[in-house]
Amino acid sequence: MKQQARKAVVLLSGGLDSATTLAIARQAGFxxxxxxxxxxxxxxxxxxxxxxxxxQAAVIAHKTIRLDLGEIGGSALTDNAIHVPKAATQGIPVTxxxxxxxxxxxxxxxxxxxxEASDIFIGVNAVDYSGYPDCRPEYIAAFQRMANLAxxxxxxxxxxxxxxxxxxxxxxxxxxxxxDLEVDYSxxxxxxxxxxxxxxxxxxxxxxxxxxxxxxxxxxDPTRYLTD
Numbered sequence: 001m002k003q004q005a006r007k008a009v010v011l012l013s014g015g016l017d018s019a020t021t022l023a024i025a026r027q028a029g030f031x032x033x034x035x036x037x038x039x040x041x042x043x044x045x046x047x048x049x050x051x052x053x054x055x056q057a058a059v060i061a062h063k064t065i066r067l068d069l070g071e072i073g074g075s076a077l078t079d080n081a082i083h084v085p086k087a088a089t090q091g092i093p094v095t096x097x098x099x100x101x102x103x104x105x106x107x108x109x110x111x112x113x114x115x116e117a118s119d120i121f122i123g124v125n126a127v128d129y130s131g132y133p134d135c136r137p138e139y140i141a142a143f144q145r146m147a148n149l150a151x152x153x154x155x156x157x158x159x160x161x162x163x164x165x166x167x168x169x170x171x172x173x174x175x176x177x178x179x180d181l182e183v184d185y186s187x188x189x190x191x192x193x194x195x196x197x198x199x200x201x202x203x204x205x206x207x208x209x210x211x212x213x214x215x216x217x218x219x220x221d222p223t224r225y226l227t228d
Contacts, residue, residue, distance in 0.1 A: 005031045007117035008163075009108045012036050012062070014049030015190045016210060017123035017166055020178035022057050024165045025121045027181055033115060034062040035108050039100070040070035040078045045189060045198040052187045065107055074098045077192060084193040086203040092131050093205060095192050101134035102143070105162065109147050112160050116153075121163045128171035128213065130205050140164045171213030179219055186222035195226060202227035 008030035012018045025032050034057075036050040047064060054062040070078040075097040076085070082094055101124065108120045124135040133139065144162040148154030166174050178185065190210045191200035200207050202225035214221035 005029055006119065007031045007033065007060075007112075007115050008119040008121055009033050009035055009112045009115065009117050010059070010121040011104055011108055011123065012050045012054060013123070014046035014051075014053060014188060015123070015206075016171075016178070016185060016188050016213075017125060017174060017190075018050075019053045019183050019185070019188045020174050020181070021121050021123035021165060022053065022059070023178055023181040023183045025119075025163070026057060030119060030121075032057065032059045032121075033111065033117065034059045035104075035111060036062070036064045037104055037107075038064055038066045039097075039103075040068040041097075042077055042080060042084075043189070043192055043194055045194055048198070049187055049189045053184075056184060056187065063111070067103070069097055069100065069103070072098065084201075084204050086193075086201070088205065088208070092133065095130060095205065096132050099134070101132075101139070105143055105147075109151065109160065113151055113153050116158075117160070118158070119161045119163055121165070123166050124164050125166045125169065125171075125174070127167075127169060128174075128209050130209075135167075137164070137167055140167065170216070171209050172216035175213050175217040175219055179217075189223075199224045199226045201225075 010022045012034040034054045073079045076082040076094040148159045190206045192204045192206050193201045
């Protein structure tokens, strides 16, 4: 008798990392349920990218949850009065959205319980990243401990695993892995400050990491940049 596939909730932003993470989860044999967030971000075109990635990956279901993190502000991604920096900065940058991954993972945890899913996948990275505190291995480990203390599934012995398969990879390694898995990176967008047509600025921190990653991987970059 064929063994039933395990279910996984995959956080899908529409960016390069989350698209690769979804492909990794699918390769591992999970039935994937994608979750995206319309959280008041200035780069809302990533939601269209997420829809396209989810459709191509043939996920079981794709939810886009609406919430407004702009109500608390504190980030260049949710407050138009704060400019997205176009040069490398020191410390935690203004593009950090306060507690964003904690909010996202909490909602993914809730859906995982409803689905009786064993796993959650998130595309955080602690090597080529912008210094966000909620992208570190210590954070992921701490959230998993909390998740299995806070849920009925965890209390009843059905632990939920938080998977961060990219966390120790460079951007070039991520791109090579995704290319091997036939991820179509032309569907994705990573830019924090794209124009209305969805073209990447080519200058923000996320664009720089993406461009450098493709160059180091020696793989053609399909991104539409304003600066091209």
